[in-house]
Amino acid sequence: xxxxxxxxxxxxxxxxxxxxxxxxxxxxxxxxxxxxxxxxxxxxxxxxxxxxxxxxxxxxxxxxxxxxxxxxxxxxxxxxxxxxxxxxxxxxxxxxxxxxxxxxxxxxxxxxxxxxxxxxxxxxxxxxxxxxxxxxxxxxxxxxxxxxxxxxxxxxxxxxxxxxxxxxxxxxxxxxxxxxxxxxxxxxxxxxxxxxxxxxxxxxxxxxxxxxxxxxxxxxxxxxxxxxxxxxxxxxxxxxxxxxxxxxxxxxxxxxxxxxxxxxxxxxxxxxxxxxxxxxxxxxxxxxxxxxxxxxxxxxxxxxxxxxxxxxxxxxxxxxxxxxxxxxxxxxxxxxxxxxxxxxxxxxxxxxxxxxxxxxxxxxxxxxxxxxxxxxxxxxxxxxxxxxxxxxxxxxxxxxxxxxxxxxxxxxxxxxxxxxxxxxxxxxxxxxxxxxxxxxxxxxxxxxxxxxxxxxxxxxxxxxxxxxxxxxxxxxxxxxxxxxxxxxxxxxxxxxxxxxxxxxxxxxxxxxxxxxxxxxxxxxxxxxxxxxxxxxxxxxxxxxxxxxxxxxxxxxxxxxxxxxxxxxxxxxxxxxxxxxxxxxxxxxxxxxxxxxxxxxxxxxxxxxxxxxxxxxxxxxxxxxxxxxxxxxxxxxxxxxxxxxxxxxxxxxxxxxxxxxxxxxxxxxxxxxxxxxxxxxxxxxxxxxxxxxxxxxxxxxxxxxxxxxxxxxxxxxxxxxxxxxxxxxxxxxxxxxxxx
Numbered sequence: 001x002x003x004x005x006x007x008x009x010x011x012x013x014x015x016x017x018x019x020x021x022x023x024x025x026x027x028x029x030x031x032x033x034x035x036x037x038x039x040x041x042x043x044x045x046x047x048x049x050x051x052x053x054x055x056x057x058x059x060x061x062x063x064x065x066x067x068x069x070x071x072x073x074x075x076x077x078x079x080x081x082x083x084x085x086x087x088x089x090x091x092x093x094x095x096x097x098x099x100x101x102x103x104x105x106x107x108x109x110x111x112x113x114x115x116x117x118x119x120x121x122x123x124x125x126x127x128x129x130x131x132x133x134x135x136x137x138x139x140x141x142x143x144x145x146x147x148x149x150x151x152x153x154x155x156x157x158x159x160x161x162x163x164x165x166x167x168x169x170x171x172x173x174x175x176x177x178x179x180x181x182x183x184x185x186x187x188x189x190x191x192x193x194x195x196x197x198x199x200x201x202x203x204x205x206x207x208x209x210x211x212x213x214x215x216x217x218x219x220x221x222x223x224x225x226x227x228x229x230x231x232x233x234x235x236x237x238x239x240x241x242x243x244x245x246x247x248x249x250x251x252x253x254x255x256x257x258x259x260x261x262x263x264x265x266x267x268x269x270x271x272x273x274x275x276x277x278x279x280x281x282x283x284x285x286x287x288x289x290x291x292x293x294x295x296x297x298x299x300x301x302x303x304x305x306x307x308x309x310x311x312x313x314x315x316x317x318x319x320x321x322x323x324x325x326x327x328x329x330x331x332x333x334x335x336x337x338x339x340x341x342x343x344x345x346x347x348x349x350x351x352x353x354x355x356x357x358x359x360x361x362x363x364x365x366x367x368x369x370x371x372x373x374x375x376x377x378x379x380x381x382x383x384x385x386x387x388x389x390x391x392x393x394x395x396x397x398x399x400x401x402x403x404x405x406x407x408x409x410x411x412x413x414x415x416x417x418x419x420x421x422x423x424x425x426x427x428x429x430x431x432x433x434x435x436x437x438x439x440x441x442x443x444x445x446x447x448x449x450x451x452x453x454x455x456x457x458x459x460x461x462x463x464x465x466x467x468x469x470x471x472x473x474x475x476x477x478x479x480x481x482x483x484x485x486x487x488x489x490x491x492x493x494x495x496x497x498x499x500x501x502x503x504x505x506x507x508x509x510x511x512x513x514x515x516x517x518x519x520x521x522x523x524x525x526x527x528x529x530x531x532x533x534x535x536x537x538x539x540x541x542x543x544x545x546x547x548x549x550x551x552x553x554x555x556x557x558x559x560x561x562x563x564x565x566x567x568x569x570x571x572x573x574x575x576x577x578x579x580x581x582x583x584x585x586x587x588x589x590x591x592x593x594x595x596x597x598x599x600x601x602x603x604x605x606x607x608x609x610x611x612x613x614x615x616x617x618x619x620x621x622x623x624x625x626x627x628x629x630x631x632x633x634x635x636x637x638x639x640x641x642x643x644x645x646x647x648x649x650x651x652x653x654x655x656x657x658x659x660x661x662x663x664x665x666x667x668x669x670x671x672x673x674x675x676x677x678x679x680x681x682x683x684x685x686x687x688x689x690x691x692x693x694x695x696x697x698x699x700x701x702x703x704x705x706x707x708x709x710x711x712x713x714x715x716x717x718x719x720x721x722x723x724x725x726x727x728x729x730x731x732x733x734x735x736x737x738x739x
Contacts, residue, residue: 038078045071153186181213241317364620417457450578454570478503638662
């Protein structure tokens with residue numbers, strides 16, 4: 001029996017040596033180096049016990065015991081360092097320092113025996129069955145070693161268990177094996193105490209078995225691979241949830257992040273329907289989901305090997321709570337902004353109506369004074385009133401336009417127009433202002449420019465008037481030059497080139513970036529006497545941009561400025577077939593003269609019904625229609641209008657919208673619904689102070705024939721009357737008769 005144990009111990013030494021070679025050849029890393037050192041000490045421990053079993057003298061036996069303790073104390077110490085490498089939750093620094101000191105102290109006591117009796121009080125030899133046994137009388141620190149080394153074995157098991165619980169054994173089975181391997185060494189003391197193997201010390205062999213198991217585990221699970229270990233730890237500790245399905249669509253892995261989102265994974269793991277439950281939830285929440293006050297989104301990706309064979313799927317769950325809350329906050333702010341914008345639009349609509357209504361009376365009555373009064377002084381006063389009304393109306397329009405721009409509702413509407421007519425109107429509006437200031441106003445028009453173009457005539461005219469008015473306002477002496485040129489793009493399109501130059505006060509270089517901002521008036525102390533809202537250039541720049549161009553400016557302070565832009569315009573009749581604009585005949589218009597409409601006619605047989613709750617507005621319209629000799633009746637409310645149209649026929653109806661009780665739209669619909677009514681198909685024009693974006697479309701959609709905003713544009717009023725009154729009633733007049 002003794003020879004068998006000696007042979008068994010010698011074979012164990014060879015196994016330990018083989019483990020040294022195996023670990024040495026493994027990939028170099030921190031755990032490889034620690035396990036290699038531990039394996040060497042286990043080998044020393046095995047050899048020491050072999051020398052003890054085969055010793056013939058007490059001295060040889062003591063040497064074997066000292067070798068055994070070198071391997072035992074340092075080998076077991078390195079095991080705690082090894083296991084701690086794979087425990088990211090804690091460093092266990094205290095225990096590592098404690099056992100370093102403890103084991104070195106015990107080793108010191110053993111190596112210095114027999115110079116003291118602290119560890120061994122004495123020992124004797126006996127030979128039995130062909131092997132040597134050493135009987136020892138133990139000192140106090142021997143019992144301390146028994147206790148501390150037993151606790152060390154349990155501590156190693158505890159650390160491995162914590163790592164197992166932290167990583168989850170389903171995902172990292174190597175930690176379950178480490179626990180099992182660590183538990184082997186804890187069995188040595190109870191086996192020796194109860195003499196399960198007689199007088200044979202099983203401790204070195206259990207330490208060898210632990211080392212062998214750890215070597216096999218680290219090799220099988222590539223635990224020496226630092227990169228692989230780092231990847232595993234990174235994935236396990238990743239805040240994003242990671243869930244893996246294998247090739248058989250079974251739940252194969254999940255990390256801590258996934259477990260925090262789906263705690264039920266831990267409970268449902270053994271169940272085969274875990275994947276089905278998870279998939280049902282994810283597919284129901286493809287765009288994202290809320291859990292425990294956090295918002296998550298998930299993505300799926302297939303895994304393939306090097307031969308493009310499907311290995312499984314990865315589901316990544318990302319916490320987008322901050323983004324989700326930020327987005328919701330932005331949506332809330334957007335809704336608040338839209339609500340505020342709607343309130344502003346409603347305010348502007350109401351204010352536009354409230355301001356335009358009395359302004360219509362002022363401008364309209366003023367026009368009647370100019371028409372019917374012969375006194376030169378009164379005409380001068382009335383002309384000033386008309387000019388003030390135009391300024392006020394321009395200011396209202398600017399405020400409405402900037403509101404449309406800010407809300408994104410300002411758009412351009414292209415249609416066919418005549419450039420000669422547009423330029424004539426612009427000249428008429430600007431030349432008078434330039435003449436009043438003693439300025440030279442010159443228009444330089446390229447005579448080859450096609451006269452018939454396709455674009456937004458109204459917005460282009462607005463841009464030109466804004467730029468020219470600006471130049472006249474800021475030029476005290478000298479001239480304002482308006483240049484219009486062009487260059488072809490294709491047979492159906494050209495580039496319209498506009499430039500407005502003046503010899504005015506100019507703009508400082510430091511102010512050039514500010515002049516296009518809303519309500520901005522540069523060099524204010526010098527220009528505070530000049531009227532304006534500070535909106536014209538901002539509106540013009542936005543309009544030019546909407547029409548496909550860019551407004552630029554060059555200026556020399558004290559010498560003057562040049563504003564210019566280019567925009568594309570269509571050519572309806574193609575370039576070759578388009579007639580050029582030629583040389584324009586332009587003349588100034590006196591401010592104190594009554595407005596001369598280009599639509600000169602009378603219609604004495606026509607009957608018009610004017611519907612408005614404001615008697616002054618009715619008087620204005622009646623006065624304007626009087627010049628055309630149109631027979632006029634009025635109604636101050638919707639019900640009164642319905643009563644009149646049920647009894648009499650009218651050739652045209654001018655209907656105000658904002659009336660108390662029954663408004664204009666409701667009244668109009670009731671007229672159209674009248675059976676056998678006298679005016680069910682009569683043209684009906686909406687007369688309203690509501691001039692914000694979309695108003696015209698609103699009235700046309702309601703069924704009105706056309707739309708006029710207040711203050712009434714006389715030319716537009718007469719144009720619509722000529723268009724919608726029966727042609728047989730229109731009597732055209734010569735301009736001389738009008739005068």
